[in-house]
Amino acid sequence: MAEAAANSRPQHRRAPLPASLIWGGVLLTVILALAIAGPSLSPYDLDALQLDMRLMPPSAVHWLGTDEFGRDVLSRVLNGAQSSLLMGFGATAVSLLFGVPLGLVAGYYRGWADEAIMRAVDVMISLPPIILGLLILSVTSPSLWKTVLAVGFVYIPIITRLTRGITLEVASEEYIQAARARVEGGWYILFHEILPNAWPPIIVESALRVTFAMLLAAALSFLGLGVQPPASDWGLMIAEARPFINSAPWIACSAGAALCVTVIAINLVGDGLREALDPRLARRR
């Protein structure tokens, strides 16, 4: 179907941007803007306790109500955006930083390096992501940065595998043979010849990784091993609101809705990027 569309399109004209990329992009821009402006936009001080205003339902004064300490939920949700986005993008950056070079080396040099890297990958994926995250975080005192590192670490194998697969494909191309014939150095070939041709699928995968990372980090915070109170983080807010879910559902629902909308926005961008950059992958969905 996508093939037919590609053939009927004039070759020289650029394809229009996919709708999901536009919608997702707009949504994500708004979220990013809110995250950056959050602290100055929030109507109340984050940690301002108003013990006479505990668990108030949404009203004109507190648009999203208050939590069990009388803190303004809207302010905390707005500020939680930074923490969630930071964890999603930060963790993905960590896994790219390690995963891409490892995948390039494994796919290009093959031999013992490939064997060693892929065996390590096999071991790392022998635990489900959230369990591996718990294992890493179980023995340290939790903090935001440790969560970012742990979540990033969990997703290194996926990026490594993906990069290795693409590298294998690209390395057999003629221009790589040509670069080898020119006796270019290994690093030059890896980062100037292979990487520029391998990045579209990596970008697409990273976009989707951001949401996985964000949800995993939120789950870890929810379980008490991520961001710690009194920080405003969506996962943590939902955990804190759990005992009051029936008397004050607005706390968990506000934080939860913010998390879901953000994830959907990034997923839309990811799917749009996939369509725009990698039609071969897009057809399979």
Next chain:
Amino acid sequence: MAGYVLKRLLSIALTMAVMSVLIFWITQVMPGNVAYMILGDFASPQDVATLEAKLGLNDPAYVQYLRWATGLLQGDLGRSLVMDRPIAPVLWDAVGKSAILAGISIGLVALLGISLGVYAGVRHGRISDHIVSVATYINIAIPEFLWAIVIVMLFAGYLNWFPATGYSDLSSGFASWARHLILPVFTLVTGLIAHISRLTRSSMIDTMQTQYVRAARARGLPEKLVIRRHALPNALLPTITILAIDVGIMMGGIVVVETIFSYPGLGRLLMFAIQNMDVPLLQACMMVITFVYAAANLIADLLYAFLNPKVRYGRSSSE
């Protein structure tokens, strides 16, 4: 085939061995002073010395590891520090309860997820396909812990249909047992049904466009027969691997779901071990989870190879 099975078994044994070193290293060696972590920062030096001697923490790391690993191989999982009793009975009881939860869930996921995916894939581009697609898209964005809380709020809080937490033994009546299981199972399966139906759908769409399906149609076979005999067996092959991945996702989900529903299974035991710094219990839980996940992947790989001899030598797949 025998060679392939042997190769996979060996690779799993190797992975388990490396993982055991990793688990041991992270939980016992790396944190520095386990005794202080257990007793708190203000523990008296005598208490710390007593505990260190009791745990054998003064031995070199490799001696500690070998002692632990030989124990594991002999079926000795050690003693829980917090509960102060052997881990094995507690752990197997929890594993059994989790197996009930996971078994029912994975069965439902396979049945409903695949049916839904096939249904949407066959009706590719029609309104029912779009509804399934949008529903699965939204579902993927909802984290399990949020979904669980919403379900508790609706069905246990407002409607008061089912108990919000706990587990009731089968011996105290089927109805009570089932009522306690419904909400955790419902939470676990919805996300995974979305996952597997989305992938089954795309696999089905691909298969419906292949030459052999066209050939079957050209021969004038009724559409039902084309789908059931020609498209379905090929479209379902990749879902075997996906089901194994889902077992992994479910083991993560079980930690969250059991915590929220206070369900006395492996996931809650793991969280108990982490929260109380019960290192031996934590290690035992991690090893069991590694083993179960490896076994699920092995079964999926063997099933896949058995059904499709073309792909006998592939890497095991995950995520």
